[in-house]
Amino acid sequence: DGGITQSPKYLFRKEGQNVTLSCEQNLNHDAMYWYRQDPGQGLRLIYYSQIVNDFQKGDIAEGYSVSREKKESFPLTVTSAQKNPTAFYLCASRLDSNTGELFFGEGSRLTVL
Amino acid sequence: GNSVTQMEGPVTLSEEAFLTINCTYTATGYPSLFWYVQYPGEGLQLLLKATKADDKGSNKGFEATYRKETTSFHLEKGSVQVSDSAVYFCALSDRRYGNNRLAFGKGNQVVVIP
Numbered sequence: 702d703g704g705i706t707q708s709p710k711y712l713f714r715k716e717g718q719n720v721t722l723s724c725e726q727n728l729n730h731d732a733m734y735w736y737r738q739d740p741g742q743g744l745r746l747i748y749y750s751q752i753v754n755d756f757q758k759g760d761i762a763e764g765y766s767v768s769r770e771k772k773e774s775f776p777l778t779v780t781s782a783q784k785n786p787t788a789f790y791l792c793a794s795r796l797d798s799n800t801g802e803l804f805f806g807e808g809s810r811l812t813v814l
Numbered sequence: 815g816n817s818v819t820q821m822e823g824p825v826t827l828s829e830e831a832f833l834t835i836n837c838t839y840t841a842t843g844y845p846s847l848f849w850y851v852q853y854p855g856e857g858l859q860l861l862l863k864a865t866k867a868d869d870k871g872s873n874k875g876f877e878a879t880y881r882k883e884t885t886s887f888h889l890e891k892g893s894v895q896v897s898d899s900a901v902y903f904c905a906l907s908d909r910r911y912g913n914n915r916l917a918f919g920k921g922n923q924v925v926v927i928p
Contacts, residue, residue, distance in 0.1 A: 705857075743903065743920035744858075759915075791857055802848070803916060805857035 703728045707792050707806035714779075714786070714813050722777045722809045724792035730804070731797045733775035737761060738789040738808075747790075750775055751797075779811060787813045816841045818904050820919035828927050829896055835889040835922050837878075837904035845906040847871075847880050847887040848916070852901040861889075861902070899926045 705726045714720045726733065732751050736744040746759030750769040764783025769775055775794075779786045789810050793803040821836040839847065846865045850858040862871030867882035876891045887904060904919040 707857075741920065744918040746915065749915065793858075802860050802863065803850075803858075805850075805859070807857045808855075 705792060705794055705804055705806035707790075707809050710807065710809060712809060712811050714811065716813055717781045719778055719780050720786075720811065722779070722790055722792075722811070724775045724777065724806060726773055726775075726794045726804075728794060728796075728804060729772070730794035731772070732795050733769070734793045734795075734803065735759075735765075735767065735775070735777045736791040736793065738791055744791065747777065786811055816845065816906060816917050818906055818917055818919040820904050820922055824923035824925060826925045826927065827894060830893045831926075833889070833891045833894045833898070833924065835902055835904075835924070837887045837889065837919060839885050839887065839904075839906050841885075841906055847878070848905040848907075849876070849878055849887070849889050850903040850905060850918075852903065852921070854900070858903060894924075894926045896926045896928055899924055 708723045734749040735747040737747055738744050745761050747761055747765050748756055748759055748767040750756040753769055753772050756767050756769050764780055766778045789808050791808045792806040795803050817840045819838050848863045849861040851861045852858045861876055862873040862878060864871040864880035867880055870879045878887050878889045880887055901921045901923050903921045905916045907916055
């Protein structure tokens, strides 16, 4: 079945460490997105990519980095510069940057100890 | 800028009760509007959508009508079930960047009691 796979589902990290969250899709979608979800704050956009080898900062990009070397993959690195990284991270994709519906992965919960 | 506002606070109701979750938006142009649902521990799923004024989106007994005159897209269901317990997000397509971003509301936790 087509869909978006995020891994790991749960991740623990010590302060000062970088961590990379994986996002893979087999929907043949051009556009991919990373959101952060915190209680009571809804979803906030971290980075997005409209096409391979291209990406743009969202509203809260500081302390994060991404790459888009392949159409199906859009990994997110949470760096040690991110001051408050404990959160639920959601990856999403859609057919192209002009088509409305987003498809989401099941999320990755990162906890910094 | 473009934004979505959802009513404050969780919603707790009994099974078979009527559910309404309010959503209003601010946007330039003619955005598309969406409702997404998130079940515990999962990602978001599209529940319904409407792409132009007066359109009604519907799915699984839920409905929402795109009201341009009141800039609203309220979600309704006539008789909720325990399985409807989830977080519901209203969203719009953000045309500031060529329609390639969605703006989300903060979400409403819905708890249905048997």
